[in-house]
Amino acid sequence: MRIVVVGQGAREHAFARNLSERHEVIVTPGNAGMRADVEVSSLEAGRLDPDLVVIGPEAPLVDGLADRLAASGINVLGPSAAGAQLEGSKAFLKQLCAEAKVPTAAFGVATSLQEGLELFDRFGPPYVIKTDGLAAGKGVLVTSDRAEAEEDLAAKLAGISFGAAGTRVVIEEGMQGRELSVFALCNGRDFVLLPAARDYKRLGDGDQGPNTGGMGSISPVGDVNATVLEEVGSSMIGPTLDRLTALGIEYRGILYAGVMLTASGPKLVEYNVRFGDPEAEVVLPRITGGLAEALLAAARGEHIPSLRVSDQSAITVVLAAAGYPEDPKRGAPISGIEAARSLEGVLVFGAGVAGRGGQSQDGEAPDGQTSNRQGSVRDGELVTAGGRVLAVTGLGDTLAQARSRAYRGVELIDFDGLQYRRDIGS
Numbered sequence: 001m002r003i004v005v006v007g008q009g010a011r012e013h014a015f016a017r018n019l020s021e022r023h024e025v026i027v028t029p030g031n032a033g034m035r036a037d038v039e040v041s042s043l044e045a046g047r048l049d050p051d052l053v054v055i056g057p058e059a060p061l062v063d064g065l066a067d068r069l070a071a072s073g074i075n076v077l078g079p080s081a082a083g084a085q086l087e088g089s090k091a092f093l094k095q096l097c098a099e100a101k102v103p104t105a106a107f108g109v110a111t112s113l114q115e116g117l118e119l120f121d122r123f124g125p126p127y128v129i130k131t132d133g134l135a136a137g138k139g140v141l142v143t144s145d146r147a148e149a150e151e152d153l154a155a156k157l158a159g160i161s162f163g164a165a166g167t168r169v170v171i172e173e174g175m176q177g178r179e180l181s182v183f184a185l186c187n188g189r190d191f192v193l194l195p196a197a198r199d200y201k202r203l204g205d206g207d208q209g210p211n212t213g214g215m216g217s218i219s220p221v222g223d224v225n226a227t228v229l230e231e232v233g234s235s236m237i238g239p240t241l242d243r244l245t246a247l248g249i250e251y252r253g254i255l256y257a258g259v260m261l262t263a264s265g266p267k268l269v270e271y272n273v274r275f276g277d278p279e280a281e282v283v284l285p286r287i288t289g290g291l292a293e294a295l296l297a298a299a300r301g302e303h304i305p306s307l308r309v310s311d312q313s314a315i316t317v318v319l320a321a322a323g324y325p326e327d328p329k330r331g332a333p334i335s336g337i338e339a340a341r342s343l344e345g346v347l348v349f350g351a352g353v354a355g356r357g358g359q360s361q362d363g364e365a366p367d368g369q370t371s372n373r374q375g376s377v378r379d380g381e382l383v384t385a386g387g388r389v390l391a392v393t394g395l396g397d398t399l400a401q402a403r404s405r406a407y408r409g410v411e412l413i414d415f416d417g418l419q420y421r422r423d424i425g426s
């Protein structure tokens, strides 16, 4: 089977690496850091003659890429634009949760300062203010400081902080508890749960510092048992698919539930309409068989065959650029990737990386449109080109072994201003 993966981060690299063990895989547009393992292309997915297209990020889904590909008869894993509203509009999400009786925080929608202030009074602190539209994971403020909440509300509604995405906001009741990322592979009516993971969202050790796209992840999650996962399936994923079906939306793709384990049971924080990043970099390496077949069946709306999941543990440490998350520094040469890749139980996934100048900048071959995989990475050949630069995954029989392998890999890699958390999985 020829599988095309759409996207350019470590998540797409993790998909491609797994799928390429038994299938031909091309990533578009990909990044230069993937080329050690897989082919990349600058051609659009539909032009690569795929048997299956897997769409990684949310933006093309919200923009209707799955609809366009499906309309030309291509099997595509990823929801339609209508289904992608679960992530593209927090107001749509919360309304659907209310209709489907999915357990989640109480909420209200505000488009004016007065409506917002009334909701602050109704729910009390901590104040939770979310942009309705997509904001690259940065549109949420949780604070107990009323003045800060009011300032954030005003900046969002005025379009100052997040443009049009913020001129409508969702304000929620605050919840408390540990968080969990749960992934369901859906074929429109039914779903199978994939291994769950935990994401480390804050920049610094001990969960200090600003929120990021995710600085690390672990799977499995030791303090979460099968009962919790079943409850997420039966109280959240199932009713959500049923409600979508009632709205005429057949959801075929990954549904990622961000869940908070509160004192009164698991509650939904949000849905994403794609795999998590960096969760994909721990979950996908643990799937040791049947991934392509399961994705294809889901894309076709057919019964999803079972996956083989290893009982190994995985941990991912994200290597971020100097200045991340506010203003990541680009162009710093990277060394040590090949040395890390050659360690037992260590995988290195490329994210915000580019080739050093010239034709290999984004993996595009000078003459054709697809560049062959290159097998290895020389020191200094890649430079930083984004906030989250690389994701280093360690696999082991225990979390402790996975952890020591991941950090051994991390310590071999270097670039100017490199930042990473030392406490992932500890």
Ligand code: AMP
Binding pocket: 105, 128, 130, 137, 140, 142, 172, 173, 174, 175, 176, 179, 201, 258, 269, 270
């Ligand atoms: P979201 O983008 O909706 O996942 O929100 C980002 C982060 O904000 C979540 O991972 C939570 O840590 C936090 N958060 C979101 N909603 C709430 C809530 N209702 N109560 C407490 N924390 C929340």
Ligand code: GLY
Binding pocket: 137, 199, 213, 214, 272, 275, 276, 277, 278, 279
């Ligand atoms: N790890 C959080 C996300 O993918 O949204």
